Amino acid sequence: MNTVTARDIFSGMKENFIKDAAIGMQAKVTYVLHGDDGGAWTLAVKDGILSVDEGVQDGVNATVTMDADEFVKIALGQGNPVAAFMTGKIKIQGDPFLVQKFLGMFKKPENM
Template sequence: MSDIVNAAVSALADKLAGDSFDGSAKFVIEGEGAIIIDGDGVRASDDDADVTMTADADTFQSILEGDLNPTAAFMSGKLSIDGDMGQAMKLGGVLA
């Protein structure tokens, strides 16, 4: 597993601050790996999820740091979403 994925798991866990996420979402960081967020928390995994969001490492980092709004990333084509858009929007609220 890459250092980028490990750092992202830690950052996402901090953002959730112990709250559980109702449903499941997967972040795929191109060339690095995947992260699952669900009722069990945050972990590095490539399991199936209700929604899959894919971005490069720079875009993902910018979203985590609050420099890039997830909706803006999607609208500009930097973030692709496959699956339940409602889950993606709910997660976007957590990340904002």
């Protein structure tokens, strides 16, 4: 069984991006992931266009901090983001509602 990493998920985000869900939105969210295969990535959406950059950027609307394994589970539809947030597995600095909107802008990665 291939192990999917957070890097794999971020690498495929543009192809799993639902452009229509982001029309009129302008926001930046940074994900800081701890543990094996962790790292930081910043997603920026502006008028239906997504950019994915490795690293932390200034001027973000929210920063999401969590374990890389938990991120992968949620991205693959195997974890519950609300439960993870409520139990402290996900920490959000900034606008949690914006982070929830971001979740709705991506379809579940396939072939992973």
